Amino acid sequence: MREAAGPAAGLVRLSFLIQTVYTECSRDCGLTYAQAQLLCSLTFGPKGMAELCGVLGVERSSLTGLVDRAEQRDLVERRPDPADRRAVRVALTPSGEEAIGAFHRGITERLDALLADLPAAERKSFHLTLTKLTADAPPVFVD
Secondary structure, three states: OOOOOOHHHHHHHHHHHHHHHHHHHHHHOOOOHHHHHHHHHOOOOOEEHHHHHHHHOOOHHHHHHHHHHHHHOOOEEEEEEOOEEEEEEEEEOHHHHHHHHHHHHHHHHHHHHHHOOOOHHHHHHHHHHHHHHOOOOOOOOOO
8 A cells, every 4th residue: 555655755756757858968968967967066176085085975996997987088187185195185177167167057047947936935945945954965966
């Protein structure tokens, strides 16, 4: 017997919906889903490999391959870490900044369209609720 959908089910469905939009927008911008995630996570500045592993939830070997491929496409560059000469920090290149700018515009437009039919008061309430729910999440997207 199927139970009525509660908040958890709604959040999972919302997650799938957003992942679909994210994937489509990534593809339209010439990025893979993982590359878009990487670029989004670098929006606020360079990050070390360990920090990126945590933000992206991937193993170091997977991240190394992702950064290698993004670097080959001139989306990111590795820079020496001034605090640790053995480490590197990953940063956006000008091409990466252009790519994430296009992705940001595209995904913002698509996600805003999902909310377009909600009355202004509901959109504001939804925004406030999302702000509370994501308060401790890493900053990976600019409003």
